[in-house]
Amino acid sequence: MYIPEKITVLGKEITIEIKPFTENDRKAGHDLDGFFDPCLNKICINGNLGRNDIKETLFHELFHAVFYHNGLRQTNISSDLEEIIVNQFSIFVCDNFEIAIKRTKK
Numbered sequence: 216m217y218i219p220e221k222i223t224v225l226g227k228e229i230t231i232e233i234k235p236f237t238e239n240d241r242k243a244g245h246d247l248d249g250f251f252d253p254c255l256n257k258i259c260i261n262g263n264l265g266r267n268d269i270k271e272t273l274f275h276e277l278f279h280a281v282f283y284h285n286g287l288r289q290t291n292i293s294s295d296l297e298e299i300i301v302n303q304f305s306i307f308v309c310d311n312f313e314i315a316i317k318r319t320k321k
């Protein structure tokens with residue numbers, strides 16, 4: 216799966232970075248697979264993961280970006296509930312679709 220450096224989520228450009236996570240990433244409070252930073256509009260994915268886990272983590276973090284940019288996160292939805300929903304969507308997409316990335320214009 217080709218993963219672009221930038222992707223558009225609800226009109227917002229999100230930067231995607233895949234790199235091996237370090238001990239400092241963990242100390243910064245990021246979990247081991249990936250995270251979405253809404254201040255930087257950036258998704259970071261642990262490059263130490265296998266291909267399928269990278270894909271599933273990418274969709275997981277993209278759904279977090281959707282939650283943020285469509286305003287659901289600002290409705291005081293619990294973070295546990297958000298995690299369950301983005302996990303289920305990510306698994307659903309990965310289990311049922313082969314995704315072709317539409318390249319965005321630079």
Ligand SMILES: [Zn+2]
Binds near residue numbers: 275279298301
């Ligand atoms: Zn999450």
